[in-house]
Amino acid sequence: QVQLVESGGGLVQAGGSLRLSCAASGRTFSSYAMGWFCQAPGKEREFVAAISWSGGSTYYADSVKGRFTISRDNAKNTVYLQMNSLKPEDTAVYYCAAGWSAQAMCVYEYDYWGQGTQVTVSS
Secondary structure (H helix, E strand, C coil): CCEEEEECCEEEECCCCEEEEEEEECCCHHHCEEEEEEECCCCCCEEEEEECCCCCCEEECCCCCCCEEEEEECCCCEEEEEECCCCHHHCEEEEEEEECCCCCCCHHHEEEECCCEEEEEEC
């Protein structure tokens, strides 16, 4: 069992940056691949980025490549999403999730979810 709590969301102007954090409880955090998803109003939840259990492999949606960076600190049971060059279309609730494969990009492939943190990018 893993419990996830996101933080770091907020309101930022276009071109700005935010760093999201996801703190996990449970001693098995380092066994899980971790992902970030986002959901805008009226849209389905979609994949943003994922990282393998070791941090050695990362995967990104095409829309965020070169702007977002996912990382993790297994000693702190935390995964991060550094978001740079933010655009208004990045506005969404961002969720972290724990699963078994960092190559998983579908919601159903992740077992545990946080409650989400709102990111709003103004133009």
